[in-house]
Amino acid sequence: MKLVRDFKVAGYKWLNESNFIIELQSAEDLPPIHPGNFAEIQVPGNPNVFLRRPFSIYDCDLTYNTLSFYVKIIGEGTATLGKLKQGDTVNLIFPLGNKFDTETEGPVLIIGGGSGIAPFLLLGKELKEKGIPMTFLVGGRTSGDVHLTDVFGQYGDILITTEDGSQGTKGMVTHHPVIQEESFPFKKIFTCGPDPMMKAIAEIAKQKSVECEASLENTMACGFGACLCCVVETTTGNRCVCTDGPVFNIKELAW
Ligand SMILES: Cc1cc2nc3c(=O)[nH]c(=O)nc-3n(C[C@H](O)[C@H](O)[C@H](O)COP(=O)(O)OP(=O)(O)OC[C@H]3O[C@@H](n4cnc5c(N)ncnc54)[C@H](O)[C@@H]3O)c2cc1C
Numbered sequence: 001m002k003l004v005r006d007f008k009v010a011g012y013k014w015l016n017e018s019n020f021i022i023e024l025q026s027a028e029d030l031p032p033i034h035p036g037n038f039a040e041i042q043v044p045g046n047p048n049v050f051l052r053r054p055f056s057i058y059d060c061d062l063t064y065n066t067l068s069f070y071v072k073i074i075g076e077g078t079a080t081l082g083k084l085k086q087g088d089t090v091n092l093i094f095p096l097g098n099k100f101d102t103e104t105e106g107p108v109l110i111i112g113g114g115s116g117i118a119p120f121l122l123l124g125k126e127l128k129e130k131g132i133p134m135t136f137l138v139g140g141r142t143s144g145d146v147h148l149t150d151v152f153g154q155y156g157d158i159l160i161t162t163e164d165g166s167q168g169t170k171g172m173v174t175h176h177p178v179i180q181e182e183s184f185p186f187k188k189i190f191t192c193g194p195d196p197m198m199k200a201i202a203e204i205a206k207q208k209s210v211e212c213e214a215s216l217e218n219t220m221a222c223g224f225g226a227c228l229c230c231v232v233e234t235t236t237g238n239r240c241v242c243t244d245g246p247v248f249n250i251k252e253l254a255w
């Protein structure tokens with residue numbers, strides 16, 4: 001069930017000058033939140049930002065009724081979200097979208113590019129509860145794009161790539177030895193990040209005959225299937241990422 005609800009800004013954690021975690025608190029109980037779900041956030045106090053902005057739910061705490069979002073500033077909406085004050089009101093439509101399928105024996109490889117790691121904390125928590133071992137492969141252009149490895153490290157091994165070599169292995173995630181080596185111990189890959197990265201990973205998953213789910217971040221407007229601006233071509237025709245996704249098994253995608 002989708003809810004439209006006001007939250008209060010409970011606090012921020014800044015990771016650097018352009019990446020932050022914002023925690024929002026509801027006065028009422030939260031519904032169940034699943035790994036992969038997202039919210040459409042109405043950006044308050046900026047008339048230029050008319051449409052809601054979609055963000056993966058990074059974390060939730062059902063005791064304190066809080067939802068957290070990991071936000072990378074790329075434009076006016078995300079910048080405005082970074083300038084709110086504690087106690088400000090933010091309206092959310094949530095929980096939206098489908099969820100990752102964690103029915104696997106594991107181990108699993110979780111690949112996030114930049115802010116694409118956002119949906120993977122809740123996934124890591126669910127996999128850990130099921131006793132499924134996981135390795136996170138986190139990629140960025142530079143070390144300033146790689147965050148929260150200490151948090152994710154509580155759930156699995158951490159591997160890092162940066163394109164400029166400032167942290168971890170130099171190159172893109174697809175260049176990491178864990179992907180390149182002949183032996184591949186993983187039973188499933190989960191990925192989220194820029195489309196070209198996910199397409200390259202999908203190709204590798206097909207070559208290795210490994211299950212793979214990708215969480216797509218197509219540009220969205222309405223968030224509930226009305227405007228068709230988020231469509232993705234699948235093997236069964238065009239589908240809306242906001243209502244049929246954002247998580248797709250790569251076998252469904254016409255990539
Ligand atoms: C399901 C979903 C989950 C997402 N989760 C997160 C998240 O957890 N953390 C996070 O930081 N971001 C996430 N995003 C992306 C986020 O929604 C955009 O960064 C945000 O809407 C940009 O708003 P803005 O007003 O700051 O920038 P705009 O002014 O709207 O855009 C600035 C520039 O970025 C481009 N752009 C905008 N949105 C996207 C997009 N989705 N993909 C590629 N380019 C885009 C625009 O074309 C423009 O060139 C998610 C997107 C989707 C669809």
Ligand code: FES
Binds near residue numbers: 241
């Ligand atoms: S965002 Fe409008 S249909 Fe998906």
